[in-house]
Amino acid sequence: MKQLEETRMVLNLIIRKPISLIALIIVFGFVIVGFLAPYLVPYPEDAWGLAYNVENRFSPPSLQHLFGTDALGRDVFSRVLLGARFSLMIAVGVIGIALIIGIPVGVIAGYYGGKIGNFLMRVTDMFLAFPPLLLAIVLAATLGRGLLNLIIALAISWWPWYSRLVFIQTNTIKNMPYVDSAKIAGLSTFRILYKHIIPNALTPTIVQAALDMGSAILEAAGLSFIGVGVKPPTPEWGLLVSEGWQSINVAWWIAFFPGLAILVTVTGFNLLADALRESADPRLRRTILMRLGIKQ
Amino acid sequence: MKMPLLRVLDLRKYFPIKAGLFGKIVGYIKAVDGVTFEVKDGEVLSLVGESGSGKTTIAKNILLLEEPTSGQIIFGESDITKISGRKLKEYRRMVQAVFQNPFLSLDPRMRVNEILSEPLMAHMKLTRKEIEERVTRLLEIIGLDSSFMYKFPHELSGGQAQRIAIARAIALEPKLVILDEPTSALDVSVQAQILNLLSELKEKLGLSYLMITHDLSIVKYISDRTMVIYLGKIMEEGPTEKIFEEPHHPYTQILLSSVPDIYSRKSEKKTIPRGEPPSPVNPPQGCRFHTRCPSAMPLCKEKTPLETQVDEGHLVSCWLYVRK
Numbered sequence: 075m076k077q078l079e080e081t082r083m084v085l086n087l088i089i090r091k092p093i094s095l096i097a098l099i100i101v102f103g104f105v106i107v108g109f110l111a112p113y114l115v116p117y118p119e120d121a122w123g124l125a126y127n128v129e130n131r132f133s134p135p136s137l138q139h140l141f142g143t144d145a146l147g148r149d150v151f152s153r154v155l156l157g158a159r160f161s162l163m164i165a166v167g168v169i170g171i172a173l174i175i176g177i178p179v180g181v182i183a184g185y186y187g188g189k190i191g192n193f194l195m196r197v198t199d200m201f202l203a204f205p206p207l208l209l210a211i212v213l214a215a216t217l218g219r220g221l222l223n224l225i226i227a228l229a230i231s232w233w234p235w236y237s238r239l240v241f242i243q244t245n246t247i248k249n250m251p252y253v254d255s256a257k258i259a260g261l262s263t264f265r266i267l268y269k270h271i272i273p274n275a276l277t278p279t280i281v282q283a284a285l286d287m288g289s290a291i292l293e294a295a296g297l298s299f300i301g302v303g304v305k306p307p308t309p310e311w312g313l314l315v316s317e318g319w320q321s322i323n324v325a326w327w328i329a330f331f332p333g334l335a336i337l338v339t340v341t342g343f344n345l346l347a348d349a350l351r352e353s354a355d356p357r358l359r360r361t362i363l364m365r366l367g368i369k370q
Numbered sequence: 371m372k373m374p375l376l377r378v379l380d381l382r383k384y385f386p387i388k389a390g391l392f393g394k395i396v397g398y399i400k401a402v403d404g405v406t407f408e409v410k411d412g413e414v415l416s417l418v419g420e421s422g423s424g425k426t427t428i429a430k431n432i433l434l435l436e437e438p439t440s441g442q443i444i445f446g447e448s449d450i451t452k453i454s455g456r457k458l459k460e461y462r463r464m465v466q467a468v469f470q471n472p473f474l475s476l477d478p479r480m481r482v483n484e485i486l487s488e489p490l491m492a493h494m495k496l497t498r499k500e501i502e503e504r505v506t507r508l509l510e511i512i513g514l515d516s517s518f519m520y521k522f523p524h525e526l527s528g529g530q531a532q533r534i535a536i537a538r539a540i541a542l543e544p545k546l547v548i549l550d551e552p553t554s555a556l557d558v559s560v561q562a563q564i565l566n567l568l569s570e571l572k573e574k575l576g577l578s579y580l581m582i583t584h585d586l587s588i589v590k591y592i593s594d595r596t597m598v599i600y601l602g603k604i605m606e607e608g609p610t611e612k613i614f615e616e617p618h619h620p621y622t623q624i625l626l627s628s629v630p631d632i633y634s635r636k637s638e639k640k641t642i643p644r645g646e647p648p649s650p651v652n653p654p655q656g657c658r659f660h661t662r663c664p665s666a667m668p669l670c671k672e673k674t675p676l677e678t679q680v681d682e683g684h685l686v687s688c689w690l691y692v693r694k
Contacts, residue, residue: 251475254435259489259538260462269488273479 123307
C-alpha cells in the first residue's frame with residue numbers, strides 16, 4: 075500500500091518534468107520493445123539471422139526495409155528491434171547479478187566490520203584493482219562467446235562497485251542516532267538492517283544501478299564489437315555495429331541504426347536515473363515540489 | 371527511602387588507540403575511568419560535564435550500545451552488562467533514551483506513525499488497530515494532534531520532532547529514560563516547553579531520568595541530584611540545591627561561575643579555568659583537575675583524592691576537604 079503510494083508520487087514527479095518524461099518514454103519503449111520484439115519484427119527469420127537474401131544485399135532504407143538491409147540481405151530494422159531484447163536481458167542480468175552479490179557483501183561488511191568485514195572488503199578491493207572493462211574482456215574471452223557468459227563476465231567485473239558503495243553507506247548509517255534508537259527500541263539486528271540500514275544505504279546504490287543500466291548496455295556492445303561478446307548471428311547491437319562498420323562506405327545504415335539505438339537507450343537511462351535520484355529522496359522531493367509550485 | 375533503580379559500579383570504558391599497519395594497540399583513551407553512582411526510583415539525576423568528559427559514553431554503556439571495559443551496571447537486581455536474548459529485550463523495554471538532535475535520531479524515511487509503532491511492534495503482539503490507538507494516545511500525551519501521524523521528520527519543527535522522540539521513548543512505559551542533551555539542539559523558547567513536558571511526563575508516568583547535559587540552567591530547573599564529571603571521573607555529587615548553593619569542588623565552582631546570571635548586576639570576576647582540558651589519552655596523575663585548578667596543592671599531583679562526604683548525600687573528590 076505505502077510502497078504503491080510512494081511509487082505513484084515518484085512517477086507523478088517524473089511526468090511533470092519534460093526531459094524526465096522523454097527519458098521515461100524512451101526507457102519504457104525500450105522495455106516494451108524488448109519484451110515484444112519477437113512478435114513485432116517484420117522479418118523474423120532475418121532478425122534471428124536464419125535466412126539469407128544475398129541478391130537483396132546493401133539495399134538502402136526504403137518503405138519495405140525501413141533501416142535498409144545488411145551484407146547478407148537481412149532486414150536491419152528487424153535485427154535492431156530484436157536487439158533491444160538482448161540488450162534488455164544484458165542490462166537487467168548484469169545489474170541484477172551485480173546487486174545480488176554486491177548489496178549483501180557491502181551491508182555485512184559495513185555493519186559487522188571486524189574480521190568478516192575486512193575479509194569481504196579485501197576481496198572487493200582485489201576485483202577493483204583491475205580496470206573493469208579489461209577484467210570483463212579477460213573473463214568473457216576465457217568463458218567463451220555467448221549471451222550468458224557475457225552477462226556473467228560483466229556482472230563479475232561490476233559487483234565490487236556496488237559492494238563498495240553499500241559498504242561506505244552502511245558504515246556511515248550504522249553510527250546514526252536513529253540506528254541507536256532502533257536498538258534501544260528493541261528491534262532485532264535483522265529488522266534494523268532491513269528497516270533502517272538497507273533503505274537508507276540503498277538510495278545512492280539504486281540510482282547508481284539505474285545509471286549503470288545504460289553503461290552495461292554500452293559495455294556489452296563494446297565486448298560484442300571486439301568479438302568477445304555474443305555469438306553471431308545473434309542481433310546484439312554491438313555486434314550489429316561491428317558487422318556494419320566494415321561496409322560503412324557502401325552502406326552507412328547497417329552500422330548507423332544499431333548505433334543510434336544504443337545512443338538513444340543509454341541517454342534515456344541516464345536521464346531517467348537523474349530524475350529518480352531527485353524524486354526518490356523525500357527531502358529532495360520536497361524541494362522539487364516547491365520548485366514546481368505543488369503543495370504536498 | 372527511595373530504592374535504587376540503576377546502580378553503576380566502578381564503570382570503566384577505555385577505547386584502544388591503534389596505530390601502524392597491523393593495528394597494534396599503542397594506548398587507550400580513558401573515556402570513563404571508574405565511575406560509581408546510582409539513580410533512585412522516581413528521581414532526576416543530572417550528569418554535568420564539558421565535552422569529552424565521558425558523559426555520553428556513560429549513557430551509551432547504560433544503553434548497551436557499547437560494552438564497558440570493566441565494572442557493573444545493575445538494574446533492579448541483576449548485572450545487565452552481559453545479558454542477551456529475552457533478558458536484554460526486557461531491559462530494553464525498561465530503559466529508553468532521548469538524544470540530542472531529533473532529526474538524527476528519527477529515521478528520515480519513516481513517517482511519525484511508523485516511528486512510534488516500531489517499539490510497540492517489537493515488544494507487544496498488538497493488532498493494527500490497537501497500535502493505531504496507542505500511537506494516537508501517545509501523540510495526545512506529548513501534545514500533538516493526530517494530523518502529525520503521516521508526516522516525515524523533515525516536515526516537523528525541532529520542538530515537534532523532539533516531542534516525537536520523547537513519545538517513542540515513553541511508548542513502552544519504561545522505568546528509566548536517559549536524556550542525552552535533550553534540549554541542546556533546540557531554540558531557547560522551545561527548550562522550556564520540552565523541559566515542562568519532561569517534568570509533566572515524569573509525574574504522570576512515574577519515570578526516572580538520567581539527564582546528561584552541559585547546560586547548568588536546565589540542571590537547576592529539573593534535577594533532584596547533580597553529578598559533576600571531569601575527564602571520566604566524578605568530581606562532586608549531591609542534591610542539586612546544595613551543589614548550586616554551596617559548590618565545594620573548585621571545578622564545580624568554576625563551572626557555576628561561568629553561568630550567566632541576569633540578577634547579579636555587579637560585575638563579578640569570573641573564574642575561568644586555564645587552558646583546555648587535558649587529553650584523556652594521558653590524563654594527569656593524581657587529581658585529574660590539578661593542571662587547571664586554582665587551588666592545586668603538591669599533593670594533588672601525586673595522589674587521586676578520596677571521596678569525602680561534606681554533607682548528607684553530598685560527596686566531593688578533592689584534597690581540600692579530606693580531613694587530615
